[in-house]
Amino acid sequence: MIVFKKKITFLNLIICQFIFISAYSQIQTNTAESYFNSLYKFMYTNQDSTQLYKQKLLDLSVNQNNVEQLIYTYIVSNKSTLIFNNMDELENNLKKLDSLFPVAEKEIEVFNDFHEVKNSYFHDKAVFNIKTYNYKKAKINLDKIFKYAKKTPDSLLTDSHRGLIDVSYKVMAKMYSNNKEYELAIQYLDKSIRFINSKNTDHKEYLINGVNRQKGDIYKKLKDYKKATYFTTKALNYTLKHNKSNTNQLINEVYNTVDNYLALKQYDSASYYLEQIKPLADTNIPYGFLYYKSRAKLNEALNNTESIQEDYDKALELLNRKWNGLKQVEIAETLQSYSNFLISNNQYNQALKQNAAAITHVSGKDVVNSSINQITLFKLLQQKALIAMRQNQSDSVIKNTYQATRLLDTLKPHFKNKTDKLLLIENAYSVFENGLQATYNNYKSNKKNAVNDAFFFLEKSKSTLLLEALLSVKAEKFGAIPNEIIIKEDIYKNTITNLEKQLNQKQNDVFKDQLFEVKSNYRTFLDTLENKYKDYYNLKYNAEVTTIKTVQKELKPSTAMLSFFYGNDAIYGVILDQDNTYFEKIELNQALEQQLKLFQKQISNPKTDILSLKNNAAKLYTILLAPFLDKVNQPNLIILTDGLLNYIPFESLVKDNHYLVENYAVSYINSATLLKELENKKSRKNNLLAFAPEFEGDIYNSVRSKSLQPLPHSKVEIQNINQYYKGNLLINKDASLESFKTNASDYGIIHLATHAIFNDTNPEYSYLAFGNEASDLLYTADLYNLNLNANLVTLSACESGIGNLKRGEGLLSLARGFYFSGAQSISSTLWKINDASSATLMSDFYKNLSKGQSKDLALQQAKLNFMKQNKDNALSHPYYWSAFIISGNTEPLTSTHYWLWVLAGILLLVTLGILLKKYKN
Template identity: 35%
Template sequence: MKKYILFLFYILAMNVHCQDISFALDSIHKSPGTDHDKLEIYYELLDSYKEQKNYTQLGYDAHLLAKWILREKDRPLAIKIVKMAYEAREKADPPDPELLKRSYYNYANYNKYSGNITEALEYFKKVIEVSKTDYLKGRANAIIGECYESLDDLYKSIEYQLKAFEYFKKNKKEKYIISNHISIAITYTKIRNEIGTKKAVQHLLIADSIIKNGKKPNALKLYYIYNNLANLYQKGSGIIDVEKGFDYYTKALEIINNEKVMSEMQFIHYNIGISYIGIDSILSRQHLNQALLHTTKDDAYLANIYTGFGYNAKQNKEFLEAQEYFRKSFSLFFNTKIPDIYWLPKTEHMSVLEDKAYFLELLKRKMHTWILMGKRDRNLEYYQQAIHTAYTCNDLIDYLLKENISQESKLFWRSLASEIYIIALDACHASNNIKDAFYFMEKSKVLLLMQDVSKTKINIPDSVLGREYFLKNKIINLHNELINTKENKKDSISSLLLDRKTKLQAYKDSLTSYYPEYFTSTELPTIISLEDVTLPNNEIVIQYSMAERVYGVAPETYGMLLSNDKKKLFKIDSLKKFEKNIYKLRQQLNKPFNTSKEIEEYKKLSNIVYKSLFPKEIRSYIKNKKVTIIADHILNYFPFEALITDVEKNTYLIEETEINYEYSLSFKEQNNSLTRKTSKDFLGIAPVEFPDKLVSLSKSLKEISEANSYYDGELLSLEKATKENFKKEVNNYKIVHLATHADASDSLNPWIAFRDKKLYHLELNTLKNNADLVVLSACNTSLGEVRRGEGVLSLARGFFKSGAKSVIPSLWSTNDKATATITSDFYKHLSEGQTKSAALRTAKLNYLHNNTDAEASPHYWASLVLIGDSGTLLPQSNNLLFLWIGLGLVLVLIILYILFLRKKKK
């Protein structure tokens, strides 16, 4: 009978013409039994199409069969069959893009729900390539966004969700526009910073407006909007408004009560319960219990609810109870029995976590709970548990940073890492654990710099160059700004238009020259151990760690002193006041002193900052020593040597101590290990005159000429000081000196000015330099923007990324006459054999002691600082001279010895 049925279907298949699905397929489907039961017959039919090379019909039938198999809940088999469909449609003659995109779409979607995200991404992108339908392109972009979110690549997710709007708006698909606004708001929320929070609110309010203006408002979508807005106003960075948050919760709860949407009850009550923590503990527990009532024991959301109970108990100082709730959460997160509150997941557990940011937050709370227990009970074991938890957080962050995610998403995870490490330092300080404190301090800085520094650059497919799309998008947006400006403000557009055009050109330049650096390996950089730190008797290292906000407040700042016989971890208290003092001090350094009152104000404030940064117990260690400062966050904004150590004597720190700066000791070791080969000593660049209405720097040519008198080389001045000439020559010189305009604080794209055009920060990644020293005697070359997870962005860091061993940048706009005096003196002493840091200190002290009143202001002499290697740097001519002198001395000794032997024989 079976053979008869197969024969009948063969006849039908042979006589079928390319219609939608074949009569044969339809007949098999309608025959008794499940589609799984009839698979052998289906495969015989599909094989017959292959033999006939009837790829069009094969595509039709396989595509529909995959749908039927999916209904019977066999997704792996559905994936296999729909793959057969798209492969057939790729071979069809003529090919039909509209049919092909459907099979690509289904194949991608089936893989997405099977957890094969990488495969899904590839084929959703193929949908966009072949589709001519705006709606489907929009859906594909939106789902690609969902995929990247599941891979914890939040910025890549946002990139594609924004792209989806373009297609939905063209097709006027209002319901998808609303859903996309809600979806992208949730993604922005997960970024957990002020910009992300405000963007999330913006998208939710737009969705709310569209729904209310529609004919039939969708109640459930309004609920999602109100629930998420409530969460943001309760906990979001920069916009907290508790009363407004509870108003939105009330609206959301009213909607789901009216609609009787029981499936959402657990979520809304959990959110309200979390929001009442710290406000009303009893109400918090009531809502968490309501959430629990609407959750089954098999529900994955139960882990979140137990976490909420843990947060509530922690707030009430019921610490053991909190740890017990965290244990229950762990059991559910990892679907395993957790034996006790001390258990922590291993690296191999990380892959099963869906919301890794949420779990990292849970670990952070658990760690902080251990610290609070330690402080209450004065129990060192609890501090050790906090440190163990910090290392687990560290493992999770490492796991994420090894993934192929966008640079922006890596910055997000680094920002969370900085919070973890600063909490860990609290436990280390309380337990006097220097070894682990050193690791956390180093790791936080290494993540900011060393992951961006690579010995080799490799080509990466366009699919992972997320920055390229970002820049293109910026060009489009700025172009639209230009158009709107011309249309709407014709009477007063000149200055604004110039600014926009400058920005637009910056992005275009960045696009043509910027290629992000990726490692050839996913291995994270090595952290130097405390045991490996060896220092001469006269050298001290002081390292600082800061973080922006933890639990919505500024945490303590920690410092560590290292010498050959002393290791001490200390804490800087009253941080809010300390931060204000730093910003005020930085403002005072921006200009010279004009009155005695200004001098006295600076002396007083500077001494307060000095005493905060160098507590009494460490001051005696730094006097008359060479001190390496490893700053952090806003501590990068000012030169430590300009601090006043004694108000009565008006003594600056530079007068007592030789200072240089490093990014981290691990980076120092890595950077010094790089091989640098140069054929020439000195390259000086001084355009003198500039485009874009930048003022002339009349002393800059003298500045590089005097340096050239100590170090032979080439001067690119006036018309020769072009951007292209610099890029062509920079790789060949041991010293590169740029006497020009620059601005690292430009939030668009930091730049260095040349005679013809600007070189932007992003372009430094495409350059290779072998410089032992780069001098940036220009404006604001080290004072960059502080970004969460990325430290201070500056042109100095850009030169380190491109290969420099040490950099002398400027912290503020300098007086070119004073700078020329100091740099000339610096090169004189450097060429005579002083180290870089000693030569710079000598030059600054000479200037300070040779000037009085306003001319002696630190504004004039303190701007230039040395970052990186502080060793000697003799001119090659001096090296040859010393070589000949040495050979001459050897020859003289040989002659004297021969004469002595002859005399002895006589």
């Protein structure tokens, strides 16, 4: 057998959108060298010539029985097939390589760069997997490259092999970006940057530019167009200067740049860059269609409608030629853009035609059931519902909304990352809003089941992550998960949280790499867990929501529930008690939004004029509550808030010059389904664990440089509570974070009289302070790793309920974090509170609880007592009493020492009575 003794060295990696490999060769014969040089010469520009020289090399290699040369030929050919999008040829090449590598390993002397060539083969398989939407196999092939990189000393890697490893990170990022998992994609791109900077390579600028290109694409998808423009124009300018011959890359970068400038309404810049690719528009390259798609969008923005349909038709013609009759998401997305244009011009029948054509490319028996196809299908169902809405076809809208909702349920488990899952939910809001508008139309027409449909959509739009967290706990308990597996998951979660906290304090590449590896391993662990334990998976991702009938059955006779949806054009609400249900729509405009924001500003400032505040509160009552409470009027009211309504303490709204709290005990929850889960959790312990840490004034912690001033009334506050609930009071230095972590799971009532600091940039790094040092801070992220059994957690702290507003999830706050950790109900605050008034309110709150009152009633009565005692002074301002809210399961605390004594006294009297009666007889 002839051994290929001289090697091909891979110097540069150049492929398609995100892969690149080119090489020069020193071949055994002049003939082979000539063929390889011709193959490289035409690989970007002429597919027929590439095929010709590939076949010459294959014939030569077979005649020479040269396995090594065969492998190199197929590897280089792979790069050309990707450039010209020839998936059939790539698949055939990979099958040939599947059979050649075992021969190379077993029957011939393995050539010097064997591992580099084999990793290039794994990479090509991954790209093929991605293009055919088999992301699971793509990840397996890329992981083989990463595994080799981890175990191989850097000194043994060639410059081109390092480039191959780096580009594999970019491929993984591209895969996650396609899948709408943007945070994961950025993690892999940041890993690519660190990898590039840690290696001695001659192509650093080129490799970093690849990261810029992909980050620009991701930020465009995230609609952060300024950041997208920064990265994309940086990448484009580099390509124009150094790599203009890579026409696919150039036209793709111009397309993204034009899109960004269109979103920013900078039309001159969009026109300028579009002209850069006009000469490429009709050439036989895979991305030529993007010129026509971009021009259509630009003309649409400029209201030049004459050629738009022609441009879309031309783009689709080039796309169909590119994919040669295959069903493809790229075609579906272009059809969707075309349909959007037709919708904007009221051509609904034509829009529906393009929408239907798009759907055939991402669903059906002959289409791969991949996540990217499902995500695109979801968007198309959104669009289809919008068209039906414009045509006043309410039943069709509802049908499409149900279908889109079912699809959303199948997609959510795929998103392991909280940030990406929230983005998915936020982008889905228009589906629910259209569905609610359609159900409202049917409701006004007295159609059967309209209010049931509305309540279903309301529930589906709310608190996905929080509900999933509670279901996850249930799944671990009932899903037959071995304890050692649960412990392993806890270790992963704690390690991730600790590394993130360290990075939050100080940026460090070593920690970043450690965090990257741990998160990657954790995702693999979760995939294995969910595949192996089906009961666990089914329980954790149970997509069922509660129904109106179930809620009505479980509501107490004196209780009503009011669920809101805060949309773009309207606020929808359903109110129900045991016997009645009503559905209302409130028109939403800028004036109402400004009124809500003004009220939140007024009520959170004790210096606000109270007459002006009450006037605004009365107007908001008329708009937000009167349409519902005029129909259903029960003294206990559970409110499911949404959007800006999360910031409003409804008990401070005014009717007939009386605050709502004077007539209603109000509580809050994210969704009725979540409340049902919380009510299924029972804690029999009602022992108290209370904290009043010491703060020393003008000392700044190292994390946020935030002054933590003394809280002089916090100790009195927990001592007052201790009159009604016995337990463990931790004061000053004893009230440490370590004490909290050690003891919290053993107590049914947890009271924290301390500072809370909110992090606007990253809400998960908001924290409760147990002292002035960085080590004394309990972050929201820490709460995800705790396992509490608390019936009630009270956060008597500044701003404990305020958080970053995400649609459908309520406030991402410390209070919400305690639900993740296992609390059944939470008393928290909506703004910075007064230390002294807090102590008074909390004392009365716990006193009322100890008498067996429900939590909502106990807090209402505490507020009323406070208002009565301060009716003639400045403390009557609602700033002082309405910040505290109660959320979750509001059932009474089942047993208290107060009532034990009362019961004991009654039993004693009964016993004495019996004995006295016997004595008389």
